[in-house]
Amino acid sequence: xxxxxxxxxxxxxxxxxxxxxxxxxxxxxxxxxxxxxxxxxxxxxxxxxxxxxxxxxxxxxxxxxxxxxxxxxxxxxxxxxxxxxxxxxxxxxxxxxxxxxxxxxxxxxxxxxxxxxxxxxxxxxxxxxxxxxxxxxxxxxxxxxxxxxxxxxxxxxxxxxxxxxxxxxxxxxxxxxxxxxxxxxxxxxxxxxxxxxxxxxxxxxxxxxxxxxxxxxxxxxxxxxxxxxxxxxxxxxxxxxxxxxxxxxxxxxxxxxxxxxxxxxxxxxxxxxxxxxxxxxxxxxxxxxxxxxxxxxxxxxxxxxxxxxxxxxxxxxxxxxxxxxxxxxxxxxxxxxxxx
Numbered sequence: 001x002x003x004x005x006x007x008x009x010x011x012x013x014x015x016x017x018x019x020x021x022x023x024x025x026x027x028x029x030x031x032x033x034x035x036x037x038x039x040x041x042x043x044x045x046x047x048x049x050x051x052x053x054x055x056x057x058x059x060x061x062x063x064x065x066x067x068x069x070x071x072x073x074x075x076x077x078x079x080x081x082x083x084x085x086x087x088x089x090x091x092x093x094x095x096x097x098x099x100x101x102x103x104x105x106x107x108x109x110x111x112x113x114x115x116x117x118x119x120x121x122x123x124x125x126x127x128x129x130x131x132x133x134x135x136x137x138x139x140x141x142x143x144x145x146x147x148x149x150x151x152x153x154x155x156x157x158x159x160x161x162x163x164x165x166x167x168x169x170x171x172x173x174x175x176x177x178x179x180x181x182x183x184x185x186x187x188x189x190x191x192x193x194x195x196x197x198x199x200x201x202x203x204x205x206x207x208x209x210x211x212x213x214x215x216x217x218x219x220x221x222x223x224x225x226x227x228x229x230x231x232x233x234x235x236x237x238x239x240x241x242x243x244x245x246x247x248x249x250x251x252x253x254x255x256x257x258x259x260x261x262x263x264x265x266x267x268x269x270x271x272x273x274x275x276x277x278x279x280x281x282x283x284x285x286x287x288x289x290x291x292x293x294x295x296x297x298x299x300x301x302x303x304x305x306x307x308x309x310x311x312x313x314x315x316x317x318x319x320x321x322x323x324x325x326x327x328x329x330x331x332x333x334x335x336x337x338x339x340x
Contacts, residue, residue, distance in 0.1 A: 027298070031338035033102065034292075034301060035077055036310060039064045040329025044079055044100055046336075049294070052312065052324045056105045060098050067290075067332035069122035069131060070102075071146065074336035077102055078146070080119035080133055087163045087179045093118050093137060099149065102336050111149050113142065121164045125189060127171035132189075134162050134176065141165060141174065141187065157185040158194045164206050168213040173231070175216050177207035184218060186234050196234040200227045206248045210273065211255035219246030219260070226260060228276065242269050243281050248290040252315055253297040259313070261288035261302055268302055268311070270318055280318040284311040292333040303330040 029050070036045035036054070042064045043057035062081035069078045077100040085091025093116025099109030113119060117135035119142070124131055130152070131144040139160055143153035159178035162185060166175045174187035182203050186196040201220040204227070208217045215237070216229040224244050230237040244265035251258050251273070258271040261284075268288060270280035285307035292301045299321070300313040310324040310333070 028296075030294070030296065032074060032295070033336040033338075034310070034324075035068050035070060035102070035334040035336055036303060036326045036330050037065045037068050037079060037332040038308075038327025038329055039066050039305075039331045040308075041327045043327055044068060044077060045326045045330070046102060046105065047310070047324055047326070052322055054324065054326050057327055058100055058105050058107070060100075061107055062094065062096065062098065063092065065098070065332070067121045068334045069124055070334040070336045072124070072129065072337065073339050075102055075339050076100065076108075076146070077334065077336065078122050078131060078133075080122055082118050082120050083116075087118075087120075087136065087161055092116075095119075097122065097133060097144075103339070109149050111144060111151065113151070117142075123165050123167050123174075125167055125171045126169060132165060132167065132174065134165050136160075136162055141176070143192070153192055155187050155189070155192045156194055157187070158197055159183050159185050166207045166209045166216065168209060168231075169211075170213065173213075175207055175209065175229075177204055177218050179203060179205060179221075182220075184216060184229060198229060198234055198236070200229075200236065205246075208249045208251065208258070210258070211251050211253065215273075217249050217258060217260075219249070221245055224264075226271070238276060240271055240276055240278070242278065243267055247288065250291040250293050250300065252293055252300070253295070257315075259291045259293070259300050259302070261291055263287045263289065263305075266304075268313065282313065282318065282320055284320060285309045285323065289331050290333045292335060295335060295337070301333055303333055305329050305331055 034047040065079035080097040081094040083092040083094040097111040141155040161180040162176040164177040176185045182201045184198040203221040226240040244262040247261040249260040268282045272279040285304040287305035302311040
């Protein structure tokens with residue numbers, strides 16, 4: 001049952017609480033933990049999906065992480081330390097990535113890139129288990145062996161400000177959102193080279209892939225629209241109109257929907273991937289950033305930076321069921337699978 005303070009907060013923000021806000025006894029228990037990067041306080045939040053409470057906030061020891069990746073067994077988290085500014089803005093240049101033991105709740109390792117590179121987005125490749133990290137100031141992606149914590153390679157993106165990365169589920173291709181240039185670099189991960197650079201808009205943000213890897217999505221930062229790129233041609237296939245300027249996005253695990261954060265109007269848009277139109281618009285707390293669909297496809301988590309909250313969206317009803325209190329500047333999310 002929802003606690004009174006959360007209920008009152010939801011009502012005050014104008015949310016409607018459905019019956020699904022109360023967990024069904026017929027649903028299987030959730031296995032795993034939600035990881036939240038609290039960039040405003042330089043910690044990694046560890047959240048229980050059962051109680052919807054932040055259990056711990058692990059100090060990163062640096063300023064500051066924005067994104068996080070989890071190992072396949074859920075035991076280890078990897079947080080690149082970006083710096084004290086935003087993409088393309090003046091400020092410090094992070095040069096390392098910390099490794100956190102999720103159960104012990106402490107930093108247990110470090111990857112030093114050797115100089116300031118503003119490492120930002122970390123993504124695991126599904127086949128070899130290598131970790132790919134955007135190294136923004138080097139216009140490249142660093143390839144890291146997560147077992148040895150050694151840098152084993154690099155992939156040039158041929159573009160500045162390669163901020164975010166998405167990797168195809170077959171592990172063959174990578175796609176970077178190059179913010180300032182407004183382009184997407186298409187990477188051959190095996191050959192470790194850029195095979196195409198796609199011009200999208202004056203400026204873009206974030207990137208995701210459809211479940212079948214046939215479409216890449218990135219948000220125009222000058223107009224309220226989402227670019228849809230055909231991965232077979234590496235060309236823009238179409239645009240989807242949004243209720244505001246888009247940001248992070250993620251597909252549902254049935255492949256039918258794309259959930260898009262809209263920070264300019266504090267909303268989340270749900271795009272029907274059959275009609276390629278927005279089918280639902282949800283109110284969320286201020287500055288929604290990152291979207292993560294839980295492995296059971298029952299809920300989506302949306303970090304809300306300015307409000308220190310994570311919104312929990314019920315995918316079956318498209319309602320905000322609850323809000324989770326996190327730390328300052330909640331941004332990157334990852335799912336730590338329960339260790340066996």
